[in-house]
Amino acid sequence: MKDLFFFDADCQVGSVPTAGVLPGVPELLADMDKFGVEKALVAHGNAPMLGAVQSNKELSEMLKADTGSRLHGVWSILPTQCPELPPAEKFFELLEENRISALTLHPFDHLFVPRRRVIGKLMDMAAEKNIPVMLKAFSNRWEDLYDFVEEFPDNRMILCEKFGKWGHDRQIRPLLENFPGFYFGLTGYWVPEGIRDLVEFCGAERLLFASGFPGYSQGSLMLQLKHSGLSDGDLRLIAGENMVRLLSEVKK
Numbered sequence: 001m002k003d004l005f006f007f008d009a010d011c012q013v014g015s016v017p018t019a020g021v022l023p024g025v026p027e028l029l030a031d032m033d034k035f036g037v038e039k040a041l042v043a044h045g046n047a048p049m050l051g052a053v054q055s056n057k058e059l060s061e062m063l064k065a066d067t068g069s070r071l072h073g074v075w076s077i078l079p080t081q082c083p084e085l086p087p088a089e090k091f092f093e094l095l096e097e098n099r100i101s102a103l104t105l106h107p108f109d110h111l112f113v114p115r116r117r118v119i120g121k122l123m124d125m126a127a128e129k130n131i132p133v134m135l136k137a138f139s140n141r142w143e144d145l146y147d148f149v150e151e152f153p154d155n156r157m158i159l160c161e162k163f164g165k166w167g168h169d170r171q172i173r174p175l176l177e178n179f180p181g182f183y184f185g186l187t188g189y190w191v192p193e194g195i196r197d198l199v200e201f202c203g204a205e206r207l208l209f210a211s212g213f214p215g216y217s218q219g220s221l222m223l224q225l226k227h228s229g230l231s232d233g234d235l236r237l238i239a240g241e242n243m244v245r246l247l248s249e250v251k252k
Contacts, residue, residue, distance in 0.1 A: 006037040007240035008218060009185045010134075010160040010210035011071075012045035013062055014055070023214050025065040032070065035218040037211075038240065041102055043074035043134065048109035052076035053084050060098040072101035072247065074134055078110060079118045088121050092129065101247050102158070104134040108141075114148050127154040129251040132183075135159045142171050149179055156246065160185035160210045169194070176202040183242070185210030186221055195228040195238075204234035208242055 013024050023031070025042075032040060042063075047055035056075045063073050075095065078084050085091050094100075103126055107114040114137075116123070126133055133155050138145040149157060159172070159182070169191075175182045176198075186195065187210040198207060209225070211218040225235060 004036075004235060005240040005244075006035075006039075006209055006218075006222075007243040008032070008037050008040040008211050008213065009158060009208040009243050010187045011040045011042040011213040012215075013042055014045040014058060025062050025071065028213060029066065029068075029070065031213060031218060035222065037218055039070050039072065039243075040213075041072050041074060041134075041243070043104060043136065044076075047076050047104070048106045048137070052078045052106070052110060056085075060100075063099050069099070071099070073099050074102045074104050075100045076110070077103050077105050077119065077122045079112050080121050081118070088125055091122070092125055092131075095131070096252060101250065102132040102134055104136050106137045108137055108144075114144065114151075116151050120152075123152050123155055127152065127156075130156060130246075130249045132156045132158050132246055132250075145171075146175070149175055149182060153179055154181065156181040156183070158183045158185055158208065158210075160187040160212065169198075173198075173201060176206055182206070183208055183246070186224070186238070187212035188216060189221075190224065193229070195224060196230055199230060199234055199238075204230070204237040205242060207238045209239050 011028055013028055028040065028042065044050065044055035044059040050058070059073050059075070063071055080088055086094060105114065105119065112118050123133070135145065135157055138148065138159070172184055176184060183206050185208045189195065195207070209221060211221050225238065
């Protein structure tokens with residue numbers, strides 16, 4: 001697997017009081033070096049409890065330790081009706097300044113309803129700019145997830161699997177089938193021959209290498225890919241080329 005370029009779509013750093021101290025940026029970079037991961041998309045591990053304003057600020061400070069620009073940050077968004085974040089236009093200007101490449105939202109922890117009337121302005125601007133939106137808050141809330149994706153069909157969204165040892169193909173495949181901008185990160189997707197079967201269903205272009213660091217080892221998913229039986233071309237897409245393409249298509 002050393003000849004593959006790996007871009008991890010699902011990493012977290014920071015302190016979580018209920019889970020102890022998560023690794024910081026230096027620890028993440030050391031783990032990436034150990035397993036041969038070149039780049040990673042990284043969010044603040046305590047964003048749900050800490051809040052969007054503080055977690056965004058702390059993540060930007062932590063990313064300064066990455067002098068090699070290997071990490072791409074993920075900021076949380078909030079309803080624009082409450083002026084906790086900068087105005088929408090200014091907020092999007094700050095993304096590039098702070099090395100933020102994707103957005104996420106935690107509506108059930110941050111106490112808002114994930115609907116167009118609430119969060120539509122930021123979601124529409126993200127769609128216009130092709131900025132990926134990480135769906136980190138919808139674990140096992142399938143009706144809420146379906147409603148949200150249907151509410152914003154033009155957005156590029158990434159759902160990472162963290163629902164348990166087995167896959168949830170009956171819930172995930174309809175989204176892959178009906179929404180071209182929906183991508184699936186393979187965090188914890190430990191299904192025998194499942195990755196190859198997913199590729200046969202939707203193509204390798206919609207799947208992303210996503211480890212779930214630090215909850216899961218980056219090497220775990222590498223093992224799954226190694227024994228997936230996929231072609232070298234499909235492996236390259238999933239390992240990193242898909243994520244590189246997504247971020248290359250973000251409009252400044």
